[in-house]
Structures are given as C-alpha cells and as structure tokens.
Amino acid sequence: MFARILTIFIIIFLILPVFIVIPISFSSAQYLTFPPPGFSLQWYESFFSDSEWVEAAIKSIQVGLLTTILSLVLGIMTSIGLVKGNFPGKQLLQNIFLMPLVVPTIIIAIAVYSFQSKTGLVGTTFGLVTAHTIMATPFVIVTVLASLKGMDPNLEYAAMSLGANPFLTFMKVTLNVIKPAIASSALFAFVTSFDEIVVTLFISGVSVTTLPKKMWDGVRTQVDPTIAAVSSIMIILIVVILISSQIYGEVRDNKMAKKLEETAG
Template identity: 50%
Template sequence: MSKGLGNGILSGAAGLLCLFLIMPTLIVAPISFTQTDFITFPPRGFSGRWYEAFFERPEWYGSLITSTIVAVTTTVLATLLGSMIALGLVRLSRRANRLVSFFFLLPMIVPTIITAAALYSPFAKLGLVATVPGLVLAHTILALPFVVINVSAVAQSMDWRMVNAARSLGATPLVAFLRVTLPVLAPGIAAGAIFAFLTSFDEVVVALFVSGSGATTLPVQMWSGIRFEISPIVAAASCLLLLVSCLLLALFWFLKRK
C-alpha cells in the first residue's frame, strides 16, 4: 500500500468518525424549527416560533443574559490571572515550573463533578451560592488552566532578549511590557480568552451546584427544560449555544493563522 493511499484512508476514517460524533448536534438544528409543541424527528413543518419564544420568555432570555455576564467577567479575570501566572512560570526553573504548572492545571485534570462538590460547602458558608459572583469565581477556577496553557506556550518560545534590548535603550519596565512583551503574547492571550469564555458559557455541572434562582445560566435552564418540559425551545437554545461556540472557534482559527 502506498503512503498516499494510506494517508487517504486514514483521513477518510477520521472524517467519518468526526461526522459520527457531530451528527447528534446537527440533528438539533432542524428540530428547533418544528411546528409541533414537542421534540420530534423528523420535524413537522417549519416555524421560527421557538426562537421567538426563547427571547420572549423571561426565564430563557434572562438565563442568556446571566450566562453572558458570567462568561465575560470570567474571561476578564481568568485572562488577567492566567497571563500573570504564565509570565511567572517562565522565570522559574524547569523543575519548579512543572510543579507549579501541575497545581494550576488541576481544575482541568480533576473531574468537574468533584470540583463542583468541593466548591459547594465553602461557597455556601460564604453566601456565594445562587449568586453571580459565586458563578464567576467558580468558572474562573475552571477557565484558568486554558489561559495558562495558551499564554505559556507563547511565552516559552519568546526571545526575551528583545525585552532586555528595550530596557537597555531606556524603556521603563511598563513601556517594555506594553510595547514588546504584550504584542508578542497577544495571540496566546486571545486564544486563552476565547477558551475561557467557552468554558464558562457552556459549563453546566458546577453551575448546577453553585447557581440557583438568583443566578441561572443558560445551560442550567436547558437542563431544567429537558427534565421538566421537553420543549423544542431547548433545541433552539442549543442551536444558539452551538452558533456562539462555532463563531468563537472560527475566531480562534483566524487568530492562530495570523
């Protein structure tokens, strides 16, 4: 078997596997346009009334606003903290870098359900359960590793002699950071911010523990809708989540090419 034929078979098998994995997601799209009052496939008729209902019903539209506020705030906090952590890790020895990096990557390694159960008790004592600040803090912990990984990857390949050259030419530490370090790290910071937003916007397990009537995110509202309602409005919400995720991943791909 030639090398080209082998690569073609491997690529075809990978494509079929990807198609198999995304098929359930693609089926959600036509379901969201059904005319019936219940989820059915194939859909019966064509109507956009479930998207109208999504934005007209306060529990659904309100959960979207809450998710957006939490995700944006989480992105800002995780990006700032993760970037500073990544810059600090670069200056450590290799052994210390591995040890400290492992500590900050724990939220990615530990199962989410364990993290959620561990956060609930201290959050309840501090009065953070069912509050937006509690959700932001919990999601920041989950999103931090993605920022650290992306920024660290860029920082480790950066030529730090450029910073030393800027300092030797009279630049202050702040000017050297803003005009030399920050532009080089910008792609990693942007990629980390995108993944932090997606982590918070799509997260449901920790939100089920921490959120409540005072702070219900869109994934939690969808979970409740599936359990008690089984309405096509859940499919419409799923399509909106999918659209946001695809747009942000396309932005990440564009930034990666740049």
C-alpha cells in the same frame, strides 16, 4: 484509503449530532419529531419571549465576561511568574495551577459548594465568577505559557537595553507578542464559563439561573424544542467564530508568505 473512508464516517459521527438540532429548532410540530413536518419559528419565539430564558442568557453572558477578565489577569500573571521567575518547586506549582483541567469537576463542585454555603456566596454573581475563574484560568495559563516560552527573549533584552523599565517592556513588547494567545485564551475562558454546568448546579442556588442550568432543568423534565432553538443559536455562533478564525489564519499565513517571498525575491 480505508482509513480515509473510515475518517469520513467518524467525522459524520462527530458533526451530525451537533447539526441535527438545527432543523428540529425550526420544527412546526409541538413535540420532537424528525424530519420536521413543517417550518416554524415558534421555538425561537418561545425563547425570546420567555423572560426566564432571556434572563438566564444575560446572566451567563455577564458571568462569562467577568470570568474572562479575572482569569486573564490571574492567568497572565501566573504565566509570566512561571516563565520568568526563578524559585524552587516551579514545576509543582505549575501542576497545581493546572490541576482543575483533570481533577473531576464534581470534586471541585462539592468543595466550592461547601465553602460558599458557609461564606454565604451561594447564589451570588461573585460566587459564580470566582468558581468559573478556577475552571477557566488553567486554559489561559496553558495558552499564554506556550506563547511566552516560544518568544525570543532578545526582544525584551533589546527593549530594556534601550532604556525601558520592566513594566514598559511588558506593556510595549511582551504583551504585543503574546496578543494572539491572549485572544484565544479569552475565548477559551468565556466558553468555559458560558458552558459551565456541574459547579453551577451546586452553587447557583434557587434565585440565579444561567443558560446551562436552565437547559439542564429543561432537558431533565421534558425534551422541550425550545432547547433546540437555544442550542442552534449557540452552535451557529461557534461555527462562525471557528470558520472566521480559520480564514483569518489562512489570510495571515498567505500575507506572511507573500512578505517572505518579497523579501527573498
């Protein structure tokens, strides 16, 4: 009982800061104050009418999508190679691939920055995408790897004994089984890139600005409520995605349960 009451307080500690931003974004005041004195859309207007903010958002989406594609391709290849391949040092190789999950980002940031400034990649979309892919691929590997390991190998044997070559087997069978894992890792990869700030700070140069970098500059100079508007848009997007995936999961579970009942009954 005691643990439950405590849990409620801790949950409030976790969520409240996230949602306090939303009322502030609708504030009619010129400065930060709470509770807001009145309702206004001025901060949303200042976001959408400022070409710098809009360009930063577009850049973030562009880099995010490219990173998602590249890290999905690399991540799926790696996962299959690690699960199906047979060679010494597999565990070590897997740990190397997953390193960016725990290695402090600042180290990756200065290493990549040093490399990119020598190769002229600083401030290019290509530079950002490759750097973000390093950060995002481990999430894809972890998710897809778990799904592949949980897969019944007989499905693939069945396909192959029916005459499918390895490529066809992968496309028709394996890919279908790991589809949910691919979907969630795509989301992971996109968010990782969309949210990446430490590496981006170093390698984006002066001309290219992503959304997090623009926010970083804004937060450092003044606590501008435009950031509250941007934040609110991002929070609402995340909440919608999370709740719809939860509902989707519940609906799917219920359907499965019903099917099982029908077959059993």
